[in-house]
Structures are given as C-alpha cells and as structure tokens.
Amino acid sequence: MTRALPPSDLAPLTRPMSRRAFAGGAMVALTLGLTACGTVNRPLGHHLDPDGGFGDATRNNIAFHTGELQYGEILGERFANEVPTTINFAFNSATLDENARAILRQQARFIRHFPEVRFSVYGHTDLVGSQAYNQRLGLRRARAAVNYLVSQGIDRSRLEALVSLGETQPIVATQERELRNRRTVTEVTGFVQSHPMVLDGEYARIIYRAYTGAGED
Template identity: 65%
Template sequence: MKNKHITAVLLGTSLMTLGACSPVGFFSEAGSRLDTGSFGNATMNNMMVQSGEEGYMLDLAKRFSEQVPSTVNFEFNRSELDESARAILRQQANWIRQFPEVRFRVYGHTDLVGSNAYNRGLGQRRANAVVNYLVSQGISRSRLEAVVSFGETRPLIATQNRERRNRRTVTEVSGFVKSHPRVIDGKYAQIIYREYVASATAVSGLTGVNGGGSDE
C-alpha cells in the first residue's frame, strides 16, 4: 500500500513538472506552439507579390503621395475644413477617381495640447470630415476604409505647444476593392497596362480631371 502511495505521488509530481515546463499546457492541441497567429502570412505575401498585387499597390501608394498632397491641416481644436483643405481634397478626389479598384484610408491626428482621450475623438472627427468631403466629390464611401484616429500619439513636430503641422489628416492607399471586376477576375495585367499607358501622360493630366460623376 505504501509503495502504491509513493508511485502515485511520483506520477503526480512528474505530470506537474511537465505542465510547468510547457507554456501551452500538457493537454494542448498539437502544433499550438507553432501557430502564434501569423501562420500563413508569408505564403499570402508571396502570392500577392507573384500576382503583381503587392507591387502595384506599393507603386500606387508612392505615386499618390508624390502627385497630390496627402495631408490637410486644421485650426486649433477644430475639425472643419477650410478652403485650403477643400482644395487639397478636390485634388485627392480627382486622383482617386482614376483608380476605381483601389481603397483608401484616412488617419486623423492632433497636436499635444489636451488629454489623449479628447484628442482621439478630435482626430476621429477630422478624419470623418475628410471622408465626408471625398464622398461629396463622388468617391464611393465603400472605398474609404474605416477611419482610424491616432489622436496625439504621432506628432510630426515634438512639442507640447500648439502646432498646426500636427493638426492634420493623412490619406493613404490601403488596398484593393475585392468586389471590383478587375480584381475579382485577377486581371492585374490590364491594370498594369493601363498604368503603362498613363505613364506617358503629364502629371497634370491625372490631377486636373474635372470632378464630375460618381464612381459608385
């Protein structure tokens, strides 16, 4: 009886030791230590590169930031668009209209005056104002991704004082409209060919298109 008791104690101690050594527990699912949530991302990225999607998106993002102003600024503690901001957004809308298969994201920012909670809300309102104005210029709201606000956490100028350059929104290329015919059919060659033809057009040709009509 004594030997059985000793055996049971030793077995229990061994199981406890094994459980302590394993960060995922003794009865974890096989392979759980290998999958940290990013399993398959490398394969997905390779597919995007091979299909031309990744390179095309990066090229578009670069062109957008080079050919039109991507940033608009705001008065202190305000989210209304002044005429300078509206003029910039009309340029953005003219450019965006040329690429109906592309989605965009707008980020709202503030300066460092005020609490973080208040500034996150203010940054959100600024980004919403930009999205609403782009929609008024004929850009489908479905192409403008869920608005993200960084509030005061990413200043351009590190100062605790009022700084207009920190009170801004930034518009960026974020991806493709998956339901668009060119994308769903995998016709990236057509997109790239269109880019090849457009490359012979002066930059003013892209940014000077009259802003009529809707891309919805």
C-alpha cells in the same frame, strides 16, 4: 583489472535501436537544440509575423506574388508624388478650411480615376489635451475628410476613416500647439477585390493608367 561484461549486459548495447526509440531520441535532440537557440514553441517563419497576426505572413506572400502588394505600394508612391496627401486643421477643430477642401478635391480627382483602388484617411492631433479626447478629435477629422471626398463623388465603400493620435505619430515632437501635427493623411491601402480588373490581376494597367490633373481648382 577490467571486468568483462557478461553477454546479458552487452545485449542492450548491441541490440539495434527501435524506430520508435530513434524517433524519440531525435525529437529530444531537436527540442534541446531549439531550446538552446531560443526558438522552441515558435512556428516556422515566426520572424515574419512578430506580432502574432494569424495568417498575416501568408496573406502578404499571396499579395506579393499576385501583384497586389507590390503594385499597391507603387500606386501609393505615385499618389503621394502627384497629389497632396495631407490637410491641416485649426486647434481643437475638425472643420475643413478652403485650403483643406481644395486639397481634398485634388485627391478626389485622383481617386475617381482609379475606381479599383481603396484609400484610408488617418486622423492626427497635436499633443495638447488628453489621449481619449485626442482620439475622438482625430476620428472626427478623418470622418470630415472622408465625408468631403464622398461629396466629390467617391464611393464611401472605397474609403475608411481611421484615427492615429498625434502622440503616436507627431511630425513635430512638442507638447505645445503645432499645426503640422493637426492633420489627416490619405493613403492607398489596397484594391477593391470585386472589381473585374482586380479579379483578372490587371494591377499593372491599374497603376500605370494615365492621370491628369487638368481642370484643378
């Protein structure tokens, strides 16, 4: 036989839930749901910034909508299509040979034509030698390329020498000496923010400006 509950026991079941209690219950349910999905304690949009670089997603979003990211990629592709971006080095050397200097002169002509654009030079090595030594050698190669570009009239503030070891980005995966891994690569990396055309957002005019390789050596 079922016993009827007295009015005193029914009261908690029929009393309207307070706003605070409802909010607390909703928060618990939300927390449990997020935990079940494996996303608790992760900010909205975390998948766009998996390495945890604070603000990177926002900066990329702004760059895209202002045109910087989109047009930077377009110009980078144009640079790679119109100018050799890579020079190579002898084993255990950061000395520029004549072929490397000729390629850097072509790069310099392109870079001079786009004074609003920034470039980076990445130095690489092959897999022979210690990681620490190769890091220093890669940086020496990047600096050698940058110094030569500066000698061709490029403002050093628009260039950055970066190192990337051959072990991390080899063209040919081999432990032996490999010329193609001993290189520097020049890439478009952004715009000079203080330049008037960039401040005006004239990215399209920058990217599609006519360029000619006339007079190349």
